[in-house]
Amino acid sequence: MQRRGDDLRDRILSAAKDVFLAHGFDRASMDLIAEKADTTKRTLYAHFENKEKLFLAIIDYTRGLLAARLKFPADYGDDPDHALVLFCGRFLETMIWNRSIRMCRLTLAEAGRFPDGAALFHEAIFGTVQDRLATYLRERLAVPKSTATRAAVDLLGRILYPRFTRALFGAEPEVELRDDAAQPSEHVDLKPIRAAVAETLRAARAR
Amino acid sequence: MQRRGDDLRDRILSAAKDVFLAHGFDRASMDLIAEKADTTKRTLYAHFENKEKLFLAIIDYTRGLLAARLKFPADYGDDPDHALVLFCGRFLETMIWNRSIRMCRLTLAEAGRFPDGAALFHEAIFGTVQDRLATYLRERLAVPKSTATRAAVDLLGRILYPRFTRALFGAEPEVELRDDAAQPSEHVDLKPIRAAVAETLRAARAR
DNA sequence: ACCTAAGTATACCGTCAAGTATACTTTGGC
DNA sequence: GCCAAAGTATACTTGACGGTATACTTAGGT
Numbered sequence: 001m002q003r004r005g006d007d008l009r010d011r012i013l014s015a016a017k018d019v020f021l022a023h024g025f026d027r028a029s030m031d032l033i034a035e036k037a038d039t040t041k042r043t044l045y046a047h048f049e050n051k052e053k054l055f056l057a058i059i060d061y062t063r064g065l066l067a068a069r070l071k072f073p074a075d076y077g078d079d080p081d082h083a084l085v086l087f088c089g090r091f092l093e094t095m096i097w098n099r100s101i102r103m104c105r106l107t108l109a110e111a112g113r114f115p116d117g118a119a120l121f122h123e124a125i126f127g128t129v130q131d132r133l134a135t136y137l138r139e140r141l142a143v144p145k146s147t148a149t150r151a152a153v154d155l156l157g158r159i160l161y162p163r164f165t166r167a168l169f170g171a172e173p174e175v176e177l178r179d180d181a182a183q184p185s186e187h188v189d190l191k192p193i194r195a196a197v198a199e200t201l202r203a204a205r206a207r
Numbered sequence: 208m209q210r211r212g213d214d215l216r217d218r219i220l221s222a223a224k225d226v227f228l229a230h231g232f233d234r235a236s237m238d239l240i241a242e243k244a245d246t247t248k249r250t251l252y253a254h255f256e257n258k259e260k261l262f263l264a265i266i267d268y269t270r271g272l273l274a275a276r277l278k279f280p281a282d283y284g285d286d287p288d289h290a291l292v293l294f295c296g297r298f299l300e301t302m303i304w305n306r307s308i309r310m311c312r313l314t315l316a317e318a319g320r321f322p323d324g325a326a327l328f329h330e331a332i333f334g335t336v337q338d339r340l341a342t343y344l345r346e347r348l349a350v351p352k353s354t355a356t357r358a359a360v361d362l363l364g365r366i367l368y369p370r371f372t373r374a375l376f377g378a379e380p381e382v383e384l385r386d387d388a389a390q391p392s393e394h395v396d397l398k399p400i401r402a403a404v405a406e407t408l409r410a411a412r413a414r
Numbered sequence: 415a416c417c418t419a420a421g422t423a424t425a426c427c428g429t430c431a432a433g434t435a436t437a438c439t440t441t442g443g444c
Numbered sequence: 445g446c447c448a449a450a451g452t453a454t455a456c457t458t459g460a461c462g463g464t465a466t467a468c469t470t471a472g473g474t
Contacts, residue, residue: 008421024316026233029461040422041463051462102319108375109231109316112309115377122376153369161368162360168315169329170322215451236431247452252433 009047012037013061016054021102025055025110055110059117062103063124069094070125072132073182080140084133084197088159089184091129095160096167096187098174105168130156143204151204158196216254219244220268223261228309232262232317262317266324269310270331276301277332279339280389287347291340291404295366296391298336302367303374303394305381312375337363350411358411365403 015037019028030051034041048054070091076083094100104121111118133152137143143151166172175187184190222244226235237258241248255261277298283290301307311328318325340359344350350358373379382394391397 022319024233024319026231030463031461040424042423042465043421045463046420105315105318108312111312111375111377112229112231118376119378122373122378126372154365157369158361158364161372162364165333165368165372166329168318169325169333170318171326171329237433238431247454248433249435249453250451253450258432 008037008039008043012039012044012047012054013058017058017062020055020058020106021099024106025051025113052114056114056117059107059114059121063121066094066100066103066125067128070129070132072136075182080136081194081197081201084136084155084201085190085193086184087133087136088155088193088197089188089190090182092160092163092193093175093177093184093188095125095164096172096175097177099177101167101174126156137204141201141204147204151200155196155200159193215244215246215250219246219251219254219261220265224265224269227262227265227313228306231313232258259321263321263324266314266321266328270328273301273307273310273332274335277336277339279343282389287343288401288404288408291343291362291408292397292400293391294340294343295362295400295404296395296397297389299367299370299400300382300384300391300395302332302371303379303382304384306384308374308381333363344411348408348411354411358407362403362407366400 012033016028016033019033019036022028023032030041030044033054034044037044044054048057072083072087076086107114107118107121130149130152133155134145134148137148137151138145163172167175177185177187219240223235223240226240226243229235230239237248237251240261241251244251251261255264279290279294283293314321314325314328337356337359340362341352341355344355344358345352370379374382384392384394
């Protein structure tokens with residue numbers, strides 16, 4: 001019995017996440033979660049007061065995991081076009097990843113019961129990325145603040161939302177990704193992203 | 208007892224939709240649906256084999272209701288800029304309407320169990336609107352087909368997805384609409400739509 | 415060595431909801 | 445007017461699941 005405290009807590013979170021993603025909130029049973037976490041229901045309830053609290057903990061946990069994927073890595077280089085394309089490509093890829101899609105569906109499914117969960121999740125993902133993009137435009141390209149924000153929103157609208165929305169509704173093939181890997185994979189076509197980035201930069205610089 | 212056949216069937220569908228939207232698939236009880244439809248569970252099961260079939264019937268029913276809102280009315284006038292702005296504004300408004308949002312969340316919540324439901328729903332809404340936009344551009348403005356499609360996708364990306372996605376996650380205030388009314392209401396700001404339409408038209412004509 | 419906190423194993427309770435059964439009433443076509 | 449189809453009223457069966465209870469084991473600090 002080496003697995004105590006945080007270790008076990010993490011195993012529970014991970015197992016619970018799998019079960020919630022696979023079955024949805026209501027059909028996910030605490031019995032199954034305990035089984036997958038290789039522990040007992042009694043212990044589950046020692047760590048999490050009830051199913052609702054466990055669910056919220058999972059949203060938070062996932063938020064953290066996703067945020068870690070969405071940094072602006074230094075090794076994207078100094079060329080803004082190139083760096084922006086890589087960043088956007090990687091973000092798009094992360095968001096159409098089937099695990100992300102299922103997580104979004106889960107939070108959306110329960111948005112009525114847990115409005116804060118959905119809103120926080122959204123803000124943590126989309127808000128953060130939008131801010132990072134705007135900051136990059138402002139700092140590296142000396143674009144004025146309000147223009148930078150508008151440009152970031154616009155860029156995301158063109159690149160992300162169409163494919164993301166389609167993926168949400170299951171209208172795109174499922175995307176499986178590795179947990180590591182910092183470069184966009186073959187699941188995203190960089191060509192339209194390059195075009196959108198180029199156009200955004202041109203417009204932003206012109207003002 | 209004047210309400211037989213289709214009449215009753217419609218009452219059931221409407222009541223079931225309310226209950227599903229309010230509680231989600233699993234927490235919606237057939238007892239409550241029967242009560243709201245002012246009938247009995249036995250009759251419910253006479254019209255719909257089981258809960259799943261009822262759910263799918265509701266998706267289809269709603270699809271029809273939404274599609275009816277998304278026509279390109281003749282009274283939008285002959286000026287393409289103006290007509291496109293009205294059309295896009297009305298589509299945006301319809302999609303951030305809280306009933307639409309809840310319906311989308313519902314289909315997304317069950318996308319795992321009913322993949323066809325979600326995909327069909329998506330196609331019926333977004334696919335149809337995209338087609339109508341592209342057709343309009345092609346027919347009224349003589350834009351070549353592939354360009355028209357690209358322009359339509361782009362336009363929707365800029366106008367719709369950002370607000371729609373935010374609304375999905377509950378990051379925008381709820382929008383309540385009247386069932387009738389063919390003009391966009393005060394819930395959508397036409398200014399950014401005008402800009403996007405103008406830019407789209409300029410780009411489409413240039414090619 | 416021992417005591418306490420954490421975890422295990424397993425059974426149990428109460429509730430709720432899907433779907434069925436049974437006996438009855440209303441309706442409309444003939 | 446009658447009869448089959450549609451609908452009503454209500455009770456029942458069955459199973460699942462959230463959460464608790466009880467009795468036990470293990471680990472680790474002192």
